[in-house]
Amino acid sequence: xxxxxxxxxxxxxxxxxxxxxxxxxxxxxxxxxxxxxxxxxxxxxxxxxxxxxxxxxxxxxxxxxxxxxxxxxxxxxxxxxxxxxxxxxxxxxxxxxxxxxxxxxxxxxxxxxxxxxxxxxxxxxxxxxxxxxxxxxxxxxxxxxxxxxxxxxxxxxxxxxxxxxxxxxxxxxxxxxxxxxxxxxxxxxxxxxxxxxxxxxxxxxxxxxxxxxxxxxxxxxxxxxxxxxxxxxxxxxxxxxxxxxxxxxxxxxxxxxxxxxxxxxxxxxxxxxxxxxxxxxxxxxxxxxxxxxxxxxxxxxxxxxxxxxxxxxxxxxxxxxxxxxxxxxxxxxxxxxxxxxxxxxxxxxxxxxxxxxxxxxxxxxxxxxxxxxxxxx
Numbered sequence: 244x245x246x247x248x249x250x251x252x253x254x255x256x257x258x259x260x261x262x263x264x265x266x267x268x269x270x271x272x273x274x275x276x277x278x279x280x281x282x283x284x285x286x287x288x289x290x291x292x293x294x295x296x297x298x299x300x301x302x303x304x305x306x307x308x309x310x311x312x313x314x315x316x317x318x319x320x321x322x323x324x325x326x327x328x329x330x331x332x333x334x335x336x337x338x339x340x341x342x343x344x345x346x347x348x349x350x351x352x353x354x355x356x357x358x359x360x361x362x363x364x365x366x367x368x369x370x371x372x373x374x375x376x377x378x379x380x381x382x383x384x385x386x387x388x389x390x391x392x393x394x395x396x397x398x399x400x401x402x403x404x405x406x407x408x409x410x411x412x413x414x415x416x417x418x419x420x421x422x423x424x425x426x427x428x429x430x431x432x433x434x435x436x437x438x439x440x441x442x443x444x445x446x447x448x449x450x451x452x453x454x455x456x457x458x459x460x461x462x463x464x465x466x467x468x469x470x471x472x473x474x475x476x477x478x479x480x481x482x483x484x485x486x487x488x489x490x491x492x493x494x495x496x497x498x499x500x501x502x503x504x505x506x507x508x509x510x511x512x513x514x515x516x517x518x519x520x521x522x523x524x525x526x527x528x529x530x531x532x533x534x535x536x537x538x539x540x541x542x543x544x545x546x547x548x549x550x551x552x553x554x555x556x557x558x559x560x561x562x563x564x565x566x567x568x569x570x571x572x573x574x575x576x577x578x579x580x581x582x583x584x585x586x587x588x589x590x591x592x593x594x595x596x597x598x599x600x601x602x603x604x605x606x607x608x609x610x611x612x613x614x615x616x617x618x619x620x
Contacts, residue, residue: 245391245426245518245559246374249290250303250367252359252398252432253329254338255315256283258544261345282318283340284359285397285430286329288545291322292552292574295584298559301374303328303367305358307337312358328370332358344544356401363404364416367394371425391518394425395555397548398432400440400469410448417455426516426558428458429490430551434468445469454489457516458558460551461485462496478503479530479614491515492526492564494554494571496547501534502575504568518558525563530614533568534598536576536590549578553587565609565619569594 259265260276282291286304293300302324306312312331319326338357344350375392396416399405405413420427429452434440449470453459466481467474473484478497482505485493491511496502506512509527512519519526537546553574557567573591577584594610603615613620 244297244299245393245561246299246301246377247293247393247395247555247559248301248303248328248367248370248374248425249286249293249324249395249397250328250364250370251286251362251396251430252284252338252401253282253286253302253304253306253315253319254284254340254354254357254359255311255318256281256287256340256342256544258342258344261343264345264348265343280314280318282315282322283342283545284338284401285395285432285548285551287319288548289395289397289430289552289555290319290324292545292549292578292584293555293559294322294324296552296556296574296587297585298552298556299374300324301328301370302326303370305329305335305362306331307335307358308333309336311337311339325374328366330366332361335361342544344542350544356403359401360403362402363412367396367416368419368423371420371423375424392425393428393555393558394420395428395430395551396420397430399429400432400434400445401438403439406440406443406448410443410452413448414452414455417452421455421516424517426457426518427455428460428551428555428558429453429456430548431459431461431465431469433465436468446472449488452489453485456490457519458492458494458554459485459490460494460496460547460554462498462547464498466495479505486511491519494551494568496550496575498543499535499537501532502550502568502572504529504531504533504564506530506564518561522563524618528616528618529564530617531565531568532601532604532612532614533572534596534612536572536594537579538576539580542581543579546575546578549584550575552584553591556587565607565611566591569611
């Protein structure tokens, strides 16, 4: 099993139980329910989900030197993930998010960036190499520099030190991870129009970054803010666009419409990380759709991160795109329904989709829908 290093944005999620939208009238005492506290952001959510799926998980992130930083590291450690790569920065406050999650409505987030502002990728490459050594995944046949570790870099859109100066630190980190032999996965969050990220030309930065990215994961909503000139496209078109920008594999989540996987042509997969190019016929020219499996939606918080964890768990186990997509859909469904994410393996094994196929799509013996351009149709 390949280890996964989850690096990037992390915070403490503070979620009060709400039956109705909270009032904001001055001078009033507004009653709310109990407070749930958990590690959030990509590192907190995807890292915890990977650990729950039994994947060796190593975290790299920045916390503050305040009391909340101690709480954050304790929350992360409780997942069984390795937290030795989480730094506490003197003079910095820890990032937190107040999650306003009212039943039947989309969530609202009140967020403090905190120590995430200083995260520039320092220490990530060292963790990739150390995780590969400790997991025994050094590929001797390709030389001592080859590693089968997976790097999942989360939310660079919320990490100013990575996207500053045209994204030089982001490009450098992605290139260095690939050079170290890691499978590079990138998860993009929304672009806050009130943040400095709005001034970044993300189309140019993605065009420079994605040719070195093996797996690009994003939601349709996030992509609409990342590349506003293309806003309004459907998930299939977005998956095509990400592959067109250079990603070897695109995973696009679309809420109730499930998730879509598009992969590059054989020439692009041959240039991808070793686990993908070693299974060229399985990864080249794929077009897959896994409808949503959620039947009892309790909360959508962290569902996209759980979907990323499911797909990465598939890669960690050496599964192909169809099996990884099923595991991704199952992990998201478990999160949404309030079930343990670790049950995703059993859920994925029992999937029997009954959704009406899209025009030109058909379900295959692997129990997932194949698009008209899928090489396995």
